[in-house]
Amino acid sequence: MIFLKRQLPLAITFVMGVAFAIQYYVPHPVSEEAITNVSKWMQIISGFALALGLASLFHVHAVKIKRQVPGWGYSLVLYITMVVTIVVGFWSRGETTVDGAKTGLGWLYDNMMVPLQGTMFSILAFFIASAAYRAFRARSREASVLLVSAVLVMMGRVPLGQFLLPWTWDVTQWLLNVVNSAVRRAILIGVSMGQVALSLKIILGIERAYLGGGRDQ
Amino acid sequence: MKDFARRMIGIDRRIIFLLIAAAVLLPLLRPFGLPIKISPEVRAVYDYIEALPERSVFLLSFDFDPSSKPELEPQAVALLRHAFRKNLRVIGMTHWLTGTGLADDIFSRVAAEMGRERGKDYVFLGWSPGAGSLVIAMGQDLYQAFPSDYQKTPTQGMPVLAGVRNLRDVNYMVSLAAGNPGIEMWYVFGKDKYRFEMAGGSTGVIAPGLYPFLRSGQINGLIGGLQGAAEYETLIKQKGTATAGMDAQSATHFVIIILVLLCNVFYFVLRGEKGKAN
Numbered sequence: 273m274i275f276l277k278r279q280l281p282l283a284i285t286f287v288m289g290v291a292f293a294i295q296y297y298v299p300h301p302v303s304e305e306a307i308t309n310v311s312k313w314m315q316i317i318s319g320f321a322l323a324l325g326l327a328s329l330f331h332v333h334a335v336k337i338k339r340q341v342p343g344w345g346y347s348l349v350l351y352i353t354m355v356v357t358i359v360v361g362f363w364s365r366g367e368t369t370v371d372g373a374k375t376g377l378g379w380l381y382d383n384m385m386v387p388l389q390g391t392m393f394s395i396l397a398f399f400i401a402s403a404a405y406r407a408f409r410a411r412s413r414e415a416s417v418l419l420v421s422a423v424l425v426m427m428g429r430v431p432l433g434q435f436l437l438p439w440t441w442d443v444t445q446w447l448l449n450v451v452n453s454a455v456r457r458a459i460l461i462g463v464s465m466g467q468v469a470l471s472l473k474i475i476l477g478i479e480r481a482y483l484g485g486g487r488d489q
Numbered sequence: 490m491k492d493f494a495r496r497m498i499g500i501d502r503r504i505i506f507l508l509i510a511a512a513v514l515l516p517l518l519r520p521f522g523l524p525i526k527i528s529p530e531v532r533a534v535y536d537y538i539e540a541l542p543e544r545s546v547f548l549l550s551f552d553f554d555p556s557s558k559p560e561l562e563p564q565a566v567a568l569l570r571h572a573f574r575k576n577l578r579v580i581g582m583t584h585w586l587t588g589t590g591l592a593d594d595i596f597s598r599v600a601a602e603m604g605r606e607r608g609k610d611y612v613f614l615g616w617s618p619g620a621g622s623l624v625i626a627m628g629q630d631l632y633q634a635f636p637s638d639y640q641k642t643p644t645q646g647m648p649v650l651a652g653v654r655n656l657r658d659v660n661y662m663v664s665l666a667a668g669n670p671g672i673e674m675w676y677v678f679g680k681d682k683y684r685f686e687m688a689g690g691s692t693g694v695i696a697p698g699l700y701p702f703l704r705s706g707q708i709n710g711l712i713g714g715l716q717g718a719a720e721y722e723t724l725i726k727q728k729g730t731a732t733a734g735m736d737a738q739s740a741t742h743f744v745i746i747i748l749v750l751l752c753n754v755f756y757f758v759l760r761g762e763k764g765k766a767n
Contacts, residue, residue: 296682308629314622315634322586322618368590381590389556389587397741401509402502405748409756419753423746429693429716431523432739441526448700457701 282477289475330354356380421447491762494755505748512744516736525735530703531720533710534688535571537661543576545660546653548685550675551583551592553667557692558591561665563718563731564690565595568663571725573603578649579611580659582635584623584670589616593639607640609648615639620670624678628656656683665690665712672699676707690717 292310295303333347360376368378410416427433428444473479538547549568553561572579583592596613605611614635617623626634631653632645644650652658662685664675672689680687686709689699693714702708712721715738718731 304629307625308633311619311622311626311629312633315617315619315626318618318620318622368593378590385587386555386558386591389554390558393556394559397513398506398509401741401745401748402505404745405500405505405752406498408749408752410753419749423749426742426746429714430739430742431525431735432743434526435523445528448697449704452697453700453704456698457704460701 278483281483282480286475286477289471293475421451491758494758498752498755498759508744508748509741512740513737516740517733520733520736522732522736523739525716525719525723525732527720527724528717530711530713531717532724534568534663534690534712535710535721535724537686537688537709538568538571538575538577541575541577541660545577546580546658547572547577548580548582548656548659548662550662550664550666551581551588551595552585552664552671553591553692554585554588555591557667559730559734560692560715560718561667561690562591562595563715563729563734564665564712564721565592566599566729567718567721567725567727567731568665568690568712569596569599570603570727571721573600573605573610574725576610577660579605580614580649580653581611582614583616584620584674585667586616589639608638608642612644612647612649613639614644621674621678624656624675625682628679628683631655656685659683659685661685662687663690666695667692668695671695672702672708676702680707688712 288310292307295307330351333351336344336347337351357377357380360380364370364375364377366377367375368381369375374382408419408422410419424440425444425447427437428440428442434441470479474482541547549565549572551561551565569579581592581596583589593613593615596611597607600607600611607613615638617635619626623634631650635644637643638647656662656679662675662679664672664687666672666689672691675687675689679685688710689702689708690712691699691714693716696711696713696717699708699711699713703711712718715731715734718729719735722729722732
């Protein structure tokens with residue numbers, strides 16, 4: 273069992289990790305055929321991951337409803353809407369339109385999903401305004417720099433600001449292209465180096481958290 | 490003054506909500522239509538499409554869902570109008586499962602408006618799992634990655650895909666993204682390996698994070714948020730919902746700026762009082 277749970281996954285990870293790191297630099301037909309096949313496997317695995325996620329979601333919320341933990345009503349709403357969507361989806365054979373007419377699934381998408389997601393996102397505008405009013409204060413030198421930049425970018429990114437203070441447009445472009453790019457690049461390089469290091473640790477079997485726990489570990 | 494400042498700092502947030510609602514609604518009801526300035530990053534996308542020969546292959550990836558519809562739908566509509574006007578062959582797809590219906594709706598609507606035919610002038614491939622691995626699969630063989638389109642029509646032999654085997658045959662690609670999977674993923678798994686030119690369109694929130702890719706030439710242009718969409722509408726000389734929404738965005742930005750400045754004035758009034766007390 274230890275072999276199946278530990279050695280075999282480690283061996284597969286090592287072989288596949290090394291092989292496909294090399295594959296990127298080898299344009300031979302055999303290498304191209306290998307990446308074509310592997311990308312298909314990865315797509316199939318991604319599909320299964322989706323099904324697994326759905327099953328896990330059903331399980332987690334079923335337990336919450338059964339035990340009537342605080343907020344279990346939300347789980348019930350989620351459960352009912354998921355089941356209704358799945359039933360309607362099967363009934364509509366997964367199609368949102370048939371011969372130009374909306375199916376039940378199409379109706380659910382247009383009249384539930386689109387407005388609900390739009391509402392959730394648009395509420396942000398109100399909360400951001402309220403949070404900005406309370407939190408955006410020049411408490412320190414750094415906070416003052418952030419405050420001034422934010423006000424300039426907010427002016428320079430809209431026609432009214434460009435009309436009233438035309439120079440804010442150029443300042444905004446400079447802030448985005450120079451200051452913002454430099455900082456973002458530094459963060460990106462740091463994150464990427466971390467990702468490379470973590471990938472190497474996984475390929476070489478140093479990082480094993482992905483194997484999970486268990487008696488045989 | 491200090492009492493007033495104290496009261497104003499703790500103002501009921503519902504008043505702020507009301508101010509924001511008014512700033513959004515009033516300009517939509519009575520637009521003031523200020524001119525839109527064009528940024529170099531948006532012009533770069535327009536110029537590249539403008540320079541493409543007729544029947545070139547243009548891939549548009551709708552990497553967003555309904556929550557980002559107000560910002561990214563106008564970008565998609567403007568890009569599709571431009572591509573169809575230039576008589577390009579357009580391939581559409583999405584990496585976001587919940588955005589599939591929305592993307593198909595936008596595609597069908599703009600194609601009908603421009604008198605374009607599905608299968609001949611454009612194809613919508615829909616969604617398939619895998620994100621990065623899907624891009625690799627498309628880069629190796631488009632027909633294996635998508636054996637049929639969203640309407641279940643086999644992709645092999647479609648006139649719109651004549652001469653297209655994989656991503657290497659795509660002349661230009663734009664990912665309209667609200668997050669990940671999106672522009673960065675398309676660059677890492679797609680452009681870097683299969684060598685096609687690409688640009689990005691994004692929500693205003695994630696646009697600043699994409700400037701390093703723009704500055705390094707990894708993407709040749711960037712349409713950021715509603716402002717970017719309005720700029721593109723101005724370039725193609727066909728105003729749409731983005732241009733209409735810019736007045737509301739202008740007003741909202743100004744309300745927030747005034748609120749922030751006022752809050753700081755009150756903050757300094759109260760801080761002065763504290764300083765004296767100490």
